[in-house]
Amino acid sequence: MRHAIALLPLLVLAAPAAAQQADDLNRIIDEGLNHSQVMQTAQHLTDDIGGRMTNSPQMRQAEAWTAEQFRAWGLSNVHKQGFRFGRGWWIASAYARMTAPRPLMLTSIPVAWTPPTSGTISAPIVVAPMKKERDFAAWRGKLAGKIVLVSMPGEGSEPGEPAFKRLKGEDIEKLDTYRQPKFDPDGLEKLLREIAFTRKLDAFLKAEGAVAWARISHRDGKLLHGEGYDFQVGGTPALPGIEIAAEDYRRLARLAKTGPAPVLEINSDVRFDDSDVNAYNIIAEIPGSDPKAGYVMAGAHLDSWVAGDGAADNGAGSAMIMEAARILAKLGVKPKRTIRFALWAGEEQGLFGSMAYVDQYLATRAPGPAEEEGSEAMYFRYKYRFPITPKPGYGDLKAYFNIDNGSGKLRGVHAEGNVAAVPLLREWLGPFAGMGATSVVSSPTGGTDHVFMQAVGVPGYQFVQDPLDYSSRIHHSGMDTFDHLKAEDMRQGSVVLAGMLLQAANSAKTLPRMPLPTQGTPTDPFKYDDPADD
Amino acid sequence: MRHAIALLPLLVLAAPAAAQQADDLNRIIDEGLNHSQVMQTAQHLTDDIGGRMTNSPQMRQAEAWTAEQFRAWGLSNVHKQGFRFGRGWWIASAYARMTAPRPLMLTSIPVAWTPPTSGTISAPIVVAPMKKERDFAAWRGKLAGKIVLVSMPGEGSEPGEPAFKRLKGEDIEKLDTYRQPKFDPDGLEKLLREIAFTRKLDAFLKAEGAVAWARISHRDGKLLHGEGYDFQVGGTPALPGIEIAAEDYRRLARLAKTGPAPVLEINSDVRFDDSDVNAYNIIAEIPGSDPKAGYVMAGAHLDSWVAGDGAADNGAGSAMIMEAARILAKLGVKPKRTIRFALWAGEEQGLFGSMAYVDQYLATRAPGPAEEEGSEAMYFRYKYRFPITPKPGYGDLKAYFNIDNGSGKLRGVHAEGNVAAVPLLREWLGPFAGMGATSVVSSPTGGTDHVFMQAVGVPGYQFVQDPLDYSSRIHHSGMDTFDHLKAEDMRQGSVVLAGMLLQAANSAKTLPRMPLPTQGTPTDPFKYDDPADD
Structure with missing residues (x-):
């Protein structure tokens, strides 16, 4: 009985706390479904502000507006975390047109961070697909004064x-399939050589006297994307580059093969903004009552590409993060742990915002090569830099939840290989099964802002979402606009997220942690790379 | 035995003829699969010539080039059949751009046969969806100096x-489901009132001092179409009109609802060509040996819209018709009946090319209202004009085969309600079962050039084709380009068509005919139209 007696004060405390939390879950649902603001938030980010390339004037607006919203909703410690990024870039006006053999407006977009044309330029094309440096030889002396089509035209999709x-x-x-981790340093070096090629190609085209280049869109159906990665001050390509819709690109390629080279007119009035080379994550909090209990966090990247308005990627996630913050602030919850909200910058170029957060607050890694600093290569190299040195705050982050797969309903949580975390994640997700959020699955996900937390051993998780048309046609494309966001799904997502955060912030248990990652054994040390691929 | 003896001369003649025809089917397959030209033909029509709006300079090129090809391939009696159509129209250059609240290139296309803007115009928008004349009242006095968005924005597709x-x-x-014919004169009048609305809307907008109008694309995913129907000399709308991609249109509509009206810049440099108001069908033949045996025919429309290059609709059909002609001419077949090939003009505006053919060679119908002459209304009214008066050549056309459903493989033939024709069509299709052309189905198809032949009782049939992505995304859209045509399918289609034509031209039997159509009983005489719909 001593045991029981000893527990009594705890039970007295715990029972009302549990009852309060259960009531709070229902209040979250009421606020999130009957008084939702999530679509208004998403609409402002996408329609009013529009595509939010990191360090562009639009992203500066988004940084200011989201911080202001957090403050207006009563969040605490609202601030921005700056980190060195590079140049801002935006499109003032742009078009491309075929003038011969017949007049035709082309569907096109400037490639991000390429320079403007000097007014309208006009030149014949040459179709010169190049993927490797050894491809240069065939085109030497043939590109002067030309607009160079650098992609293979490929075929229509089915x-x-x-x-x-x-x-x-x-x-x-x-x-729900456990996937073994992979450590492939040879594969990394190969990949880094591949991504270094775009700069070499730009230098080659410049040296040969080409006037601009064009690539094919990676989706057909007249969709455009415009991703580009040379955002460093001093790293801007020499030549203007555009992406042309697949249908238009393939037509140009066929015309060039069967008759005189078509002539294009390109006007790419793009602008750089070097007023501040820093990018900024926006941080806001609901303060916890126990400063020793650590904190839980949710995040989404606020930046986007600009072919569309960054709606599904990732205005949706940003709006759900903000809405969860608004709901919890409105309810005046007083959790044990601080709940932190993060809107990341620089995600699209390499998860640079969340990388900066890890660097500053969680753990540092062995440095990478100096020449890769601030480049896309940093993203691919990151997980291969050992050893990892935890920072004093390493253990404070008890759980991080990320949203970055469009506006689809949250259907569960990826345990990201942390199988020991499954039971507790299931417990927290339990109340939302009737809303479709039923499952904790062991598989990992990649390519977004929980990854570098996972990579240093911090419990970071991405939600399972209904895919909708995210991958098939929306992701990065010109149709990533507000009208493809699903309001019911986004309301559900905001509620589930707020509920998960509140439970994680109050839980007596914390999620099991992974061991501090150390350099692994190459997963396939006996493999030869085919030199023909290089 | 007299009986047997009496038949002998026929058998002697028939057996070698049958053997010759069977050999010819295999020679068709050899020529059509091993020595195909169908994709070269389609490539020239689509890439080199491009979108072929009736009476545009591009369509004139296509008329001349196709006639020249027929002649070069050895076809006989190559000529053009002229009929009065209206103005030519083409796009020299065009764009639309949002300048406030933020700069953004819009995905847009001028609506066919609307007038150009006077240079670049700039004006705020007003979202004023109007479908009926009674909708005008709400907008009177509010449209001066505005670009009027006349469509409801709707929602994203799933x-x-x-x-x-x-x-x-x-x-x-x-x-293979028989569909009963429908006779609905009330429905016709309702439809005609609906299509007359666009002219009334144009007049209203002009009277109110609007500067231009814009409508939403009928597909989303950034696809454009640009169909328009006011092609008559003297019938050109007063205001420039553009179609805006659904994503861009909806964004404009939301911005206008939540803040100051966006400002657009439109430059629509479109051109009219009134050098010849006649459109032309292109006709070519393989002469038959028996002038009394009549003729068989195959056709496809050569004209298209201009958002794309008119590839699946209907460069594909045109190229297959031409290829069947080329194959049969190359083989030097000497059929009993003449085989006629037709490339129709004016199909997209109302099957006007095949209508002119029916009028001139097959049957005349009671006249329609004079004010509908040369308008889209003629198309809808046509089947309701009784009585039908057959021309002397009425009985000569023994079978007409039409291709107009994209580049998909021919899988069978629609018997178009002529169930008595099924056995003979099956016999002719039989040899091609292994190529996927297996089925004669009783259902009808509409909206293309066999329809008005059927409507006067002439045996006209459309093929069943693999749908591919014709309806889902290609039909009339900007992605209707050569790279979405399927070469294997088009070779198969050319071969099957050539084989069907040769058998129909030599057959001892002819296809059963329908009775001369007469005015029917209204199918649903007790139905009330909801006045709210009108």
């Missing part, structure tokens, strides 16, 4: 799957 | 079916 999908039970079951 | 499909057995079985 989409045999529906563009728009929701997950069925069996789809979610498939996600 | 495509739950694959964009690209081939027919399975069960899909074809479903097509």
